[in-house]
Amino acid sequence: MRPFSLFVVKIQSRCNLACTYCYMYEHADQSWRTRPVAMSDEVVEGLAARIGEHAAAHRLPAVGVVLHGGEPLLAGGPRIRWIADRLRAALPPATRLELHLQTNGVLLAGTDGEQLCRTLLETGVKVGVSLDGDRAANDRHRVHHNGASSFREVVAGVERLGSPRYRRAFSGLLCTIDPRNDPVESYQTLAGLDPPRIDYLLPHANWDTPPSRPERGGTAPYADWLIAVHRRWSADGQRLPIRVFDSIRSALAGGESLKEALGTEPCDLAVVETDGSIELADSLKTAYDGAPRTGFHVLEHSFDEAAAHPGFALREAGAAGLCQTCRRCPVVEICGGGLYAHRYSKDNGFDNPSVHCADLLKVITYMTETETSRPAAAITGTPAAHEMSGACFDDLAAGFGDVAAVRQLAAAQESINRGLLHQVFTVSRERGEFSRRPWQAIDALERRDPEALRKALIHPFLRVWALRYLDATPESADQEYLRAAIADRRDRSRLVADGLTVTLDDVDPCRDCYGKPLVGRLEPAAVAAWRRMFAEAWHLIVTEYPGYAPAIGAGLSTIVPLAPRPGTQTSATARQAFGAIAVALPDTADDLALLIIHEFQHVKLGALMDMFDLYDPTSPLTFPVPWRPPEDERPPGAALQGLYAHAAVADVWRTRWLREAATEPERSKAGAQYATWRRAVARVAHTLTVSGVLTDLGERLVARVAESTHR
Missing domain, CATH: 3.20.20.70 (Aldolase class I)
Structure with missing residues (x-):
């Protein structure tokens, strides 16, 4: 019975x-x-x-x-x-x-x-x-x-x-x-x-x-x-x-x-x-x-x-x-x-x-x-079968994260990408578009150097391409992209500073995933400007914002140069492009350091959301956030992303405010920015907490963010 x-x-x-x-x-x-x-x-x-x-x-x-x-x-x-x-x-x-x-x-x-x-x-x-x-x-x-x-x-x-x-x-x-x-x-x-x-x-x-x-x-x-x-x-x-x-x-x-x-x-x-x-x-x-x-x-x-x-x-x-x-x-x-x-x-x-x-x-x-x-694009966002230690989760939740935490995020991204490539393999056969060459390259690399394949599988734009392929986006139908991404033979500039090497990617066809105007191939003088300012910005991150340096050093692989907009700073991340950020070169290394920290917060939280449900994805609720116009209320995931990133923004301005070498105008500006963003983060943290939209892990993360910001 x-x-x-x-x-x-x-x-x-x-x-x-x-x-x-x-x-x-x-x-x-x-x-x-x-x-x-x-x-x-x-x-x-x-x-x-x-x-x-x-x-x-x-x-x-x-x-x-x-x-x-x-x-x-x-x-x-x-x-x-x-x-x-x-x-x-x-x-x-x-x-x-x-x-x-x-x-x-x-x-x-x-x-x-x-x-x-x-x-x-x-x-x-x-x-x-x-x-x-x-x-x-x-x-x-x-x-x-x-x-x-x-x-x-x-x-x-x-x-x-x-x-x-x-x-x-x-x-x-x-x-x-x-x-x-x-x-x-x-x-x-x-x-x-x-x-x-x-x-x-x-x-x-x-x-x-x-x-x-x-x-x-x-x-x-x-x-x-x-x-x-x-x-x-x-x-x-x-x-x-x-x-x-x-x-x-x-x-x-x-x-x-x-x-x-x-x-x-x-x-x-x-x-x-x-x-x-x-x-x-x-x-x-x-x-x-x-x-x-x-x-x-x-x-x-x-x-x-x-x-x-x-x-x-x-x-x-x-x-x-x-x-x-x-x-x-x-x-x-x-x-x-x-x-x-x-x-x-x-x-x-x-x-x-x-x-x-x-x-x-x-x-x-x-x-x-x-x-x-229908293409199997529904696999997007499927949590990888990976676990994360409570200590690593809490460290990330507080806004930081060490090398071990970022490696766990990367392992989940690798798992997601492997699943997507399996779907690409199946769909390409069903469509009559199958090509052996990319799969042969994958097999050969796995036999020759499994660690190199693991790194290739977290190429920041591999997931972007795979999802476009599964959605039958015409410009992504060429499977040669997959072979090139695995081989990583494209000619791109490198930014090197204090042991950190980051790709300055101005060529990848899937780097257009940020919804903002890109620059074309950079001239040598522009590359040199990027190298100088990146070295200065990384030095600032290591010395003045050391809590953020381990995660950025372990996870930031690519910077996509954006077209500058006069009078404003421009930067972005894409949920599907783990390890990459997009930035228009600002006027100062201080500003570049802030943009790198801000955007890499989004990278970390996006990867964390791929592993864990932090909020109810079916919720129709939207939330006003101080960093967007009043009429542009954000859904739970976007509000959580903004909260996490702007907690770091507040922290950066706090550090600038406390600089001994700062001039009075610099100190005044930094103090005002710090107070503004600190209040904004506290308000959104409270709104999310009482909304009922967060899971237990989401509440845990917001509590850590709020505690860190309050402190």
Whole structure:
């Protein structure tokens, strides 16, 4: 027996909307009419005890509970808090409660909306909101009992829930597809509300009550609708998670299929109604009256007893529980036969394909062709399988880092680049562009000098080229770049100072990754100017800013000269170009030292982000930062980068302020700059810390930065 780990709990059996497709009120099973409006205290206490008992017996690390209805928010904030407290208190200490709530969102916009949102946030509830698209799409089905529109209220509720104050409680939007609605308009409306995720659902139907299919809509109108969304989503860069697409993609890549996203609930799910009845998936209410009924009750039976019901046991049968048509289908491992309720007919029971079979087959086939034809650029940013000592992490987090720490960063970059080159190898063969010469050069170098190959594999622009190749960027199609990068035979200038040798790269075709104007091939006089000023700047770093020197000495391999801009200093880094910085030669060695320190901070933190998640990459939050214009708020990663780099900037200005040889004007300017950047760093560190967007390691890093700056 597979234990239950997800419980859908009907805390209310009535709703403030009258959605025309609702499986609870508008389909075959009408048991809601005889059930209590709200779950009683006795049933809540009994339910909590049964879940705790089940979790302890099976040593479950986590239990998911979805507060459902009807409309669960009709219970009110205090009641929801009480239910959450009872559930949490009943679980064994080793079991985590993952609490969710699915709502129509109307009450979130009402007079009690703030209180509800605050309660949901404080009790750790993740909230999904149902919304079918723009006003016309939503109001086709989701209206009040008097037929009035619900659209404005729901949007207002979503906007409140999605605001920075309550964002952590927002899990996403759920949209039921109607092919009469414009798919792109629907998608754009939902995406415009900036949800963490969109779930698209096929409408509940079966072979006796088939889904609506518009005239001249083709044989698979729901698939056509989803395909139109996928195309627009792809044009937008596929940044917003859409569960059905992510599910199919995961299955195509050999990962977990997440079949419930296509309609098949997992067999570890049980439903508990307001009267305490334990039932099968409530979508079965669309099949026939009593279809989800089991005869078990939380006040009389354990969940282990309920799990023995044939309806639950059938869900564990896998492919063996499907009809012959499904078992012969080439996409059955991805769709799982579709939603169990959608297979029903009076003649064959559930021994049928899904009534949406044609749609599932078409959309999965489309994505199979689309996903396998896409370049494998999704490997970008995959954390390398490397570890870092706590001491090295903390030293880097404080803004510095020694040779050992930088070597660990470099090892992760090597691992990432090896993975990318494997992808290049595979894709070049698939495209018919394969060339043996670069791979022969790699093999030969590995046989001759493995350490030389390791250094070649952290060439700063190798990753830039590989990603461009995988994205089929025309100018990067020539694999001769790879051979040249491995051999490192290009004629470039060298900057040498006190044992440190850095390449002054004015020729690499992939050095244009900084988004700023480059200079062409440098004249000898320009190279000489670079050499003089670099030697002076490095001497300043070693003598006046010694905390930064070890990491720069171990990791800085390349400087790309940028075109100067009159009246301003210009510099940049690129996340994908480890070990390289781009700089326009400034007027003084002091300024060059500052730019090198500043930009190499970005290099270190970018490499650290490749190894560890420092923040939630799905977070939509943005942050004002003093080093950008007020209207240019930065996403978490960029804000963290700026914080880390400007902590070093403040440190440099502090050192200048304390120079004994400084003139009064120099000291005054340095002191003002130091105070400005020190305050800026403290403010952004506080904002990031309280935002909830940082991981534990991210909080650890920001704390070290703040501590170092304060000191």
